[in-house]
Amino acid sequence: MAYGFEAKNDSGNIIINDTIENLHFIGKASRGSSSAGHGTISGYSGSNSTLDGRCIWTYTITSTGTPVAFIKPADYDRWHAIIKQSVSGTTWTFEVMISDTATENPPELYCFVNADDIPVPSGENYGMLVFKSDGTSKTFDSRRQPLAITGGDNAIPPEDPTNSSGTPGTSTGHAWNYATNDHDFRSSNQYTVVPDSSINTSNTMFSCPSIAQAVYKRQMHGHKSSCGCWIWNWCACGYQDHDSTAIWWVMYRSAFRLRYDSVAETGYFDAGWTGYASGYQFSSSWESGGWFGGGGGSYSSGTMPYTAKTINRLDNAYIVADSSRYD
Amino acid sequence: MFNYITNKENYISFMDDNYIDSYYEQRDYTEEESKVVVDTVIPDNHWYTIQKVKVYVNGLIEVIGARFFQPKDYNISKHIGEFIDGSVTIEFREKKGDPILQWEGVLSNGKIINYESSKTLREGVGRLVTGSDFDEYDKAPVVNKWLARSWIEDGEEELFFLVESREMLDDVATYYSLPVPYDDGLKTILDNDLQSIRLKSVDLNHEGEGNFVAIVVAGIVFEDNAATKIRLYKTSRWAE
Numbered sequence: 410m411a412y413g414f415e416a417k418n419d420s421g422n423i424i425i426n427d428t429i430e431n432l433h434f435i436g437k438a439s440r441g442s443s444s445a446g447h448g449t450i451s452g453y454s455g456s457n458s459t460l461d462g463r464c465i466w467t468y469t470i471t472s473t474g475t476p477v478a479f480i481k482p483a484d485y486d487r488w489h490a491i492i493k494q495s496v497s498g499t500t501w502t503f504e505v506m507i508s509d510t511a512t513e514n515p516p517e518l519y520c521f522v523n524a525d526d527i528p529v530p531s532g533e534n535y536g537m538l539v540f541k542s543d544g545t546s547k548t549f550d551s552r553r554q555p556l557a558i559t560g561g562d563n564a565i566p567p568e569d570p571t572n573s574s575g576t577p578g579t580s581t582g583h584a585w586n587y588a589t590n591d592h593d594f595r596s597s598n599q600y601t602v603v604p605d606s607s608i609n610t611s612n613t614m615f616s617c618p619s620i621a622q623a624v625y626k627r628q629m630h631g632h633k634s635s636c637g638c639w640i641w642n643w644c645a646c647g648y649q650d651h652d653s654t655a656i657w658w659v660m661y662r663s664a665f666r667l668r669y670d671s672v673a674e675t676g677y678f679d680a681g682w683t684g685y686a687s688g689y690q691f692s693s694s695w696e697s698g699g700w701f702g703g704g705g706g707s708y709s710s711g712t713m714p715y716t717a718k719t720i721n722r723l724d725n726a727y728i729v730a731d732s733s734r735y736d
Numbered sequence: 737m738f739n740y741i742t743n744k745e746n747y748i749s750f751m752d753d754n755y756i757d758s759y760y761e762q763r764d765y766t767e768e769e770s771k772v773v774v775d776t777v778i779p780d781n782h783w784y785t786i787q788k789v790k791v792y793v794n795g796l797i798e799v800i801g802a803r804f805f806q807p808k809d810y811n812i813s814k815h816i817g818e819f820i821d822g823s824v825t826i827e828f829r830e831k832k833g834d835p836i837l838q839w840e841g842v843l844s845n846g847k848i849i850n851y852e853s854s855k856t857l858r859e860g861v862g863r864l865v866t867g868s869d870f871d872e873y874d875k876a877p878v879v880n881k882w883l884a885r886s887w888i889e890d891g892e893e894e895l896f897f898l899v900e901s902r903e904m905l906d907d908v909a910t911y912y913s914l915p916v917p918y919d920d921g922l923k924t925i926l927d928n929d930l931q932s933i934r935l936k937s938v939d940l941n942h943e944g945e946g947n948f949v950a951i952v953v954a955g956i957v958f959e960d961n962a963a964t965k966i967r968l969y970k971t972s973r974w975a976e
Contacts, residue, residue: 455863455942584945586938588863637786637805638974640757643765646786646974647810655862691835691862708835708864 414539414549425549427541432477432521433553434735435528438468438503440518445510450594450657452710453689457590460659460684461597462510465492468503468518474526476501477556481614481732483514488664488683490619506619506662508683519614519735524550554735560607561728562678568719570623570661570682572598576717577627577657585633586693588655592627596661600681607729608676610669615678617727619663623682623719626658656690658713665727678727686711737785737800740818741825747804747816749785750974756784756807774807782806783814785974789935792968795919801826815839836861837884847888857883860940860949870895874963876956878907881940883953892959894967898940899952902926909966912956917968925970933970 416425423429448462470476475496480489484507493504503518524538524547536551549555569576577592607613631653637646664683669676688711737752738744748755759777760770783804791799801817815828824843831840834853841849855867860881869882873895881898899905902923909916918926925933931950940949953969 452865453863454859454865584939586861589942638756640760641762641764643760643770645756645760645770645807646784646805647807649810653862689864691864693836693862706832706835706838708858708862708866 414537425539425555427539427548429548430523430525431549432556433524433527433550434556435472435476435520435522435526435553436470438470438476438478438501438518438520440515441467441469443467443512443515445512447659447684447687448510450590450659450687450689452708453590453657455589457593457657459595460687461488461508461595463683463685464507464510464512464515466505466507466515468505470501470503470518470520471499472501472520472522472526473499474522476520476522477616478503479519479521479614479616479730479732480505481517481519481612482610482667483516485610485667485669487514488666488679488681489516490617490662490664490683492619492662492685506664506683506685508664517614517732519730519732521556524548524553527553557730557734558728559613559730560605561726562603562605563724564603564617564665564678564680564727565601565722565724566621566663566680566682567599567601568722569625570596570599570684570719571625571659572596577625579628579630581630581632583629583631583653585631585651586653587629587631588653588691590627590655590657592657594625594627594657594659594684594687596682596684600666600679603678603680603727605676605678605729608667608669608678610667610676612731612733613667613676613729614732615665615667615727615729617665617680617725619665620725621663621682621719621722623661623722624658624713624715625661625717626656626713628654628656630654651694653693654691656688658688658690658711658717659684660686660714663722663725667729678729680725686714688712737802738818740822741816743781746781747783747785747802749788749802750972754782778807780806780808786813788972789817790970790972792917792919792922792970793965794915794917796820798967799826835864835866841886843888847891849886849888851884851886853884854882856881857940860942861938863942873958874912874961876908876911878904878911883951886955892957892964894955894957896953896955898949899926899930899954899968901930905954905966905968908954908956912963912966914963914966917954917966922968922970933972935969935971 443466445464449458488508492506533552539549572595573593633651636644661682662685666679690709692707737749785802788802804814818825836853837851858864879897884896887893934950936951937948955967957965
């Protein structure tokens with residue numbers, strides 16, 4: 410069987426041939442349930458409890474091939490990221506995280522797969538198909554819309570995801586039971602900017618892996634010492650130590666935002682962070698004495714998934730496309 | 737100090753002749769000198785009071801108890817008491833679970849007093865957001881801070897609150913149509929030196945050291961959902 414075809418653009422770049430596998434639009438993924446939370450540090454009620462919040466939407470689509478998903482924001486002010494992609498049989502599931510706890514304006518997920526994995530439209534027996542050298546597998550099928558990439562570059566989020574200057578740390582010397590967080594764990598100011606003239610905030614959708622993760626914590630140790638009884642200037646009953654520890658932590662995933670400056674008439678691809686999970690731990694120790702002395706205990710709203718640091722922070726390739734071509 | 741506790745003679749109260757001060761001369765001691773006193777003079781089997789608690793109901797003492805220590809090991813303490821009528825004794829022991837109140841009271845009749853801190857106490861001590869303020873109970877509106885609750889299986893329940901003034905206690909007693917818990921002597925203390933009977937000082941309002949709140953505690957006892965008595969917990973310390 411004959412095979413092969415080659416089409417180039419005005420710049421001489423190959424658009425279609427018998428080896429390059431073109432991605433074709435298979436459809437928008439179906440949106441399912443959502444879970445919102447972490448608008449505040451979980452379990453904590455004091456200062457600096459506010460986080461950016463996040464909402465996670467689940468999407469599914471059926472495909473025999475691996476889909477490449479593009480996020481088309483409904484609210485371009487929010488940060489978006491695909492944080493999980495999995496498959497069971499031919500059902501692909503995506504978890505899309507969006508900053509803010511609001512469940513309004515979820516994005517749409519446009520999915521693209523290889524030509525061979527596109528279901529053949531019933532009754533459409535005309536058009537152009539390009540086959541590989543094996544004569545059976547396709548690289549292009551005009552019966553489905555091929556992906557037209559309109560822009561792209563590399564983007565990397567800043568290492569520190571937190572708005573406060575510097576990453577949070579551990580401090581001692583606080584008063585017993587002191588538990589006032591002094592670190593702003595929000596991420597709204599922490600991002601890098603890639604100017605991209607192909608981006609607008611009407612139709613642009615993007616695909617970019619969220620690989621970088623970070624966990625940071627603020628830890629405060631408090632202490633108080635008191636003597637049970639002074640006998641002639643001697644603490645005959647011994648000193649009683651009152652110790653406390655307060656820990657606030659937030660886990661982040663890298664997330665992205667499309668922006669357009671109407672004055673400069675250019676778009677931007679922002680690479681930043683969104684808080685995925687958070688927790689608060691508090692412990693206070695003194696004698697467990699019932700009415701006769703006090704008490705002491707601990708509380709935890711969650712355990713940090715790993716020690717404080719940023720991992721997997723690398724340049725991520727992103728690509729953008731015009732979603733209106735596929736509506 | 738006690739009449740019903742086993743080996744009651746081993747528990748020494750502040751004013752007893754053989755309290756720990758009786759083994760020291762009136763002069764400054766170094767740590768080494770004190771150790772000699774502890775190792776050679778102070779009986780090993782004696783427990784010395786650090787904090788003493790009397791629980792008042794209707795102007796009478798219902799329970800007396802204390803936190804005790806032994807000089808050879810400051811880190812070990814014992815928390816025991818007895819009902820004045822001899823009905824039961826009580827010993828507290830550690831119990832994990834609640835974020836703040838990690839103890840339970842074991843009564844000599846085999847029953848257990850369980851404790852649960854309130855949302856208010858948790859927020860005040862550790863800025864926690866968990867717990868409840870027990871709104872399902874009939875709560876006197878004059879009380880500003882409910883601190884905890886206790887319960888005995890198939891028995892009484894008790895709601896503990898922060899006593900901010902003697903007048904507050906009076907209003908609580910009026911609300912439940914119960915007698916005030918204090919006697920004339922305690923009334924004077926409540927009016928003039930309320931914080932001296934505190935259980936503990938805690939930064940309940942997040943105002944920093946120097947502004948800790950003296951936790952003076954009283955409790956409403958409920959039996960079959962009806963308030964039956966008001967308890968006032970009076971803590972005293974050495975040299976107070």
